Amino acid sequence: DAKTTQPPSMDCAEGRAANLPCNHSTISGNEYVYWYRQIHSQGPQYIIHGLKNNETNEMASLIITEDRKSSTLILPHATLRDTAVYYCIVRDNNDMRFGAGTRLTVKP
Amino acid sequence: DSGVTQTPKHLITATGQRVTLRCSPRSGDLSVYWYQQSLDQGLQFLIQYYNGEERAKGNILERFSAQQFPDLHSELNLSSLELGDSALYFCASSLIQGGEAFFGQGTRLTVV
Numbered sequence: 001d002a003k004t005t006q007p008p009s010m011d012c013a014e015g016r017a018a019n020l021p022c023n024h025s026t027i028s029g030n031e032y033v034y035w036y037r038q039i040h041s042q043g044p045q046y047i048i049h050g051l052k053n054n055e056t057n058e059m060a061s062l063i064i065t066e067d068r069k070s071s072t073l074i075l076p077h078a079t080l081r082d083t084a085v086y087y088c089i090v091r092d093n094n095d096m097r098f099g100a101g102t103r104l105t106v107k108p
Numbered sequence: 109d110s111g112v113t114q115t116p117k118h119l120i121t122a123t124g125q126r127v128t129l130r131c132s133p134r135s136g137d138l139s140v141y142w143y144q145q146s147l148d149q150g151l152q153f154l155i156q157y158y159n160g161e162e163r164a165k166g167n168i169l170e171r172f173s174a175q176q177f178p179d180l181h182s183e184l185n186l187s188s189l190e191l192g193d194s195a196l197y198f199c200a201s202s203l204i205q206g207g208e209a210f211f212g213q214g215t216r217l218t219v220v
Contacts, residue, residue, distance in 0.1 A: 032206070034208070038151075041145075041196060041214070042213060042214075043110065043112075043198055043200075043211030043212050043213050043214055044151065044198070044200075044211045045110075045211070046208040046209065046210060049208060087151075091206065092206065093204070093205040093206035094156065094163055094164045094205060094206075095141075095153055095156050095163075095164035095165075095166060096141060096153065096156075096200075096209060097153045097166065098143075098150055098151040098153070099150065100150050101150070
């Protein structure tokens with residue numbers, strides 16, 4: 001059973017912020033939220049993860065709601081190279097299962 | 109470059125045959141994951157190993173098996189191959205059982 005729900009597709013204008021939502025209403029206390037992306041048929045790329053606090057790194061920001069039932073990945077200035085499928089994953093220390101993800105298309 | 113090496117990059121074989129896919133994790137990583145991605149499909153989790161022991165099993169067929177060796181590299185064995193086994197097979201590794209995982213570039217298997 002999928003632990004997360006993401007919109008199947010989104011568009012974003014180049015240079016604008018891309019905000020990708022994820023619902024994980026059944027998340028348990030020891031589960032983290034992870035984000036990965038896959039560009040075409042390349043190996044997925046780790047982006048960011050968090051438990052309950054908001055996180056930021058050189059690639060993106062992760063905003064997790066206080067009840068932890070949803071989160072948003074923010075790419076602050078999307079470029080054409082950010083076009084990819086973005087996966088939100090909820091996991092503990094064991095298996096890492098991917099859902100269908102969101103296909104983000106960044107347009108000029 | 110993620111530091112995870114998968115060989116071979118491409119493999120073409122006939123139905124009924126057996127193949128072995130190899131994964132060398134990043135230096136120091138103890139956990140290895142295997143995934144199957146068929147054309148335009150999602151990533152299907154197959155199996156996870158941690159320091160040589162199986163930790164989690166997903167939708168892995170009985171015709172498929174895997175192991176992680178003492179030097180931490182892993183192999184995925186696929187036998188009695190069928191046309192439907194044609195896919196990209198990805199390996200990922202992480203330092204610990206959880207944590208961020210880094211993926212190889214995959215092995216593209218074509219069964220003819």
